[in-house]
Amino acid sequence: MTEPFKLRIFTEPQQGATYDDLLRVAKATEAAGYDAFFRSDHYLKMGSVSGEPGPTDAWVTLGGLARETSRVRLGTLMTAGTFRYPGPLAIAAAQVDQMSGGRLEFGLGSGWYEEEHAAYGIPFPALKERFDRYAEQLEIITGLWDTPAGETFSFDGRYYRLTDAPALPKPAQRPRPPVLIGGGGKKRTPELAARFADEFNLPFTDLDTATAQYERVAAACAAIGRDAGEIVRSAALVLCVGKDDAELARRAAAIGRDVDELRANGLAGTPAEAVDKIGTWRERTGITRLYLQVLDLADLDHVDLVAAEVAPQLS
Structure with missing residues (x-):
């Protein structure tokens, strides 16, 4: 059975957001009918923004949202493996899964942003x-x-050694929350996805690059005898949709981006243009989930517009 197509909201709070800002977006995400609310896991802003009032911790945020939402899935794209020891991270994630009633999606990456370290x-x-x-x-x-x-x-590994861990607490989801892996590495990333991933995500890339990487994951699955169809394919694109040219230009200016560049590299334009581009991605890559990177967290009308005029046309 083919998985229904899902839209998810993805935020970058290191660019400047409080927990209350994220809570407002998460509640709007849930009320508008999106499938999930995700955030990045970073401690330092990127680019020319001030980043004020400063970073928030991803797992503290998810614990709070677990109790203040009731339906949307929650997760990170991606938690940096450099930030936390795996044993305590397993405990924190299991606790958030319990606190949310089994709504956690566990995204883990190797870490990449040297300056924040x-x-x-x-x-x-x-x-x-x-x-x-x-x-x-x-x-x-x-x-x-x-x-x-x-x-x-x-x-007993090279870097980590655990001895007789009680392996508690258990997450609410059994056997465990879905594991998300992503990225463009051509060898080790597909191999790890084949071994561990329930979902493979490609952020902010073009169709040709994405298609090639999904095929590498499929080949890595075949090499170990796993059905590649078990791994959900997803992508992330920056969102900038407007009802007309004036609204589109206003939203692009608010995030410091050019409309033509966003049309080329993101999900931008009118609702009809957004539907067409999503259709192309679905046809070319087989994705069944799309993470919409919302950069202006004060613009909740943006979230509502896509839910009302784009999402209904994707079923």
């Missing part, structure tokens, strides 16, 4: 070591969640 004193190993650690983290976190109740989990 320097700003906050977080070690930033070379790429190979980050991926080696990332592979161990995925094995540990899923291993802890998958360990039967009453049994313990041990792991």
Whole structure:
């Protein structure tokens, strides 16, 4: 059975947002009928914005939203593996899953933004070591969640060693929350996706690049005897939709972007243009989920417009 197409809202609060800002967007996301509310996991702003009043922690945010929403799925694109030890991260994620009644989606990446590590004193190993650690983290976190109740989990890796962990608490979803992996690495990323991913996400890329990467994931699945159809394909695109040219130009200006550039690289234009572009992505890549990067968190009418005039045409 083909999964219905889902639109999800994705926010970048390191660019300047409080928890209350995120809560307003999450509640608007839920009220408008979107499938999920996601946020980035970063501690430093990007580009020329001030970033004020400063960063918020992704997992503190998700814990709060777990209690203040009731339906939408919640998650990160992606939690940085460099930020947290895998054992405590498994505990935090399981707790958020329990607090939300089983609505967590667990996105994990290797970490990439060197400047935020320097700003906050977080070690930033070379790429190979980050991926080696990332592979161990995925094995540990899923291993802890998958360990039967009453049994313990041990792991003896190069970077992490766990001895007789009680593998508690368990997440509400069984056997575990869906695991999201993403990115454009041509070898190790597809291999890790084939082993661990329930969903593979490609953010902010073009159709040809995306198609090639989804096929690499499929080939990695075939190499280990896994059905590639078990992995949901998703993408993320910056959102800028307006009812007319004036509204579109206003929304592009509010996020400091050019309308023509957004039309080329994001999901931008009128609602009809947005529907057409999503249709092209679906046909070319087989995605069944699209994350809409909302950069102006004060513009809740934007969220409502897409829910009212784009989403109904995607079924």
